[in-house]
Amino acid sequence: GAGVSQSPSNKVTEKGKDVELRCDPISGHTALYWYRQSLGQGLEFLIYFQGNSAPDKSGLPSDRFSAERTGGSVSTLTIQRTQQEDSAVYLCASSLGLIGRSSTDTQYFGPGTRLTVL
């Protein structure tokens, strides 16, 4: 079956421009997560959507970052006025809901979008 897909796979932009990154989760998954992975670093949590609940935005690094999830499915992460320090791989993941309840209750990650800000 189809996994989590992300687009574009690579994005090069100029400092100060806005970018939109898209995530298509696995069909039926109610939870969706965005992470940022800088070169040689771990996974930095950005935002989490669960069903119709208010998203957990506690990981967004600044007000230049925002995300929305339309119809409980596709999500878009928007970075306004991009800075060079925003360069990273942005990973999206989805899950059925409760993590760890069974072996299949885990986060499934997409391949990521590599963002380069010049």
Place this chain on the structure above:
Amino acid sequence: QQQVKQSPQSLIVQKGGISIINCAYENTAFDYFPWYQQFPGKGPALLIAIRPDVSEKKEGRFTISFNKSAKQFSLHIMDSQPGDSATYFCAARSSGGFQKLVFGTGTRLLVSP
């Protein structure tokens, strides 16, 4: 207190050897500890996971050892193979609040032929 500390940052092991990656945490509310494997250009994928009510879980060549009192857990890869060369992340989930995982900083494993 939400951090998971992972070591080493990188590891080189000869083919057939044992790879060991360690993680430590402070938050006693963590109740689920997965390990993820990430190959270059791919997203992380679940490798193996453990709950704190058991001290060890084994799946094939991969074993998690869990020490609840020390708040430490480790991944052991037996008979390491070049195909195991990847970045490994430990993670932990809090029993309360949102269903998000806190990840370690990752270990880059290279298994030499």
